[in-house]
Amino acid sequence: MEIPYEILGKFFVTIALLAIAGILVALILGVYSFNKHRILFPNFVLLILYMFYGPAKFICSIFSIKETLVDEILVEVRNAVMLEKFRNTKGKRVIFLPQCMRHPKCKARCDPIIGYECRMCGLCDIGTICKAAKEHHFEVYVIPGGSFVKKIIKTQQPDSCIGVACYPELSESMQGASPFMVVQGVSLVRDGCFDTKVDVEEVIRKMEECDV
Template identity: 80%
Template structure:
């Protein structure tokens, strides 16, 4: 029996059109939700944009849109989806900070399990976050990489976390951590390989959500 190439071709084209339409709808819903702070069909947005992450970025670039919008949508939508559970968590709460936030003159040693141990010298924003964390019952971990997050999740078993990173890393890490705990993400306002910065007040506001 001959292979119906014409029919298969039409099926593949139809599937491609449906996928493209789905990505466009998810992007439009996500952009609207992100800009208006009113989340529409969050599970649909998360499912489609995570499944077709690369194609969604390609579509953005095709229309001369900065493809970081895909990461911004995914982080903000997941924040909105999980915020209610985050406020209700009563168990261990942690904050993951990237080691690139450390001051260039930082003398902190790196523990093989818990990451960098802040000396509270005040040279960078990490000490401010540490001080606020004590007031709001959060533990702070300054991590050199994603492998440390896995170690801390395994050994400390936190119930919720606030993650600080650039948008692409938040997108990946929040997806990876969400099956194990309730997550919230705060993006860096100045990224790079060292001396990065975050809106400290936004991190503190996230902690205060749990006090309500």
């Protein structure tokens, strides 16, 4: 028995409208949670925005909303969802920093497994973060790319991590890492391909959460 094309068309239009409605609701909930610091239906927001990531960004572009909004919501909602577990995790803690934070004159050696090994030369903020990390019992990895994160997760088996990157990379990497460890993310305040910046105090505050 063949299903009439008209019925199929109505079915797909209905599905599309429901998807758009779900995306709009997730965006509204995400913006509310982001602005009011009160997370509403976090699992729904994460599910819908990851499932319809591309369409959600397209909807934002239609309404002239900044393209990073979807990623900002995903990062901040996941931060809130996992914060309590992050505070209570007592195992190995690590921080992943992007190599683009290095000073242009950085002479650090890149290990094929763990990435760049900071010399604490003081030319960039990485040394400051490394010093604070030692006090709060975190290990710092300065990584050239996502493949290094996978290597470190496999070899070091951390229980929790703080990731630093631009919002799009954070939302993707936090989703990939969350099945293996408790994650928190801090976005770069100045992104790009080199000489990027992060709010060092915010990274340190994340570490201090584990001291509570």
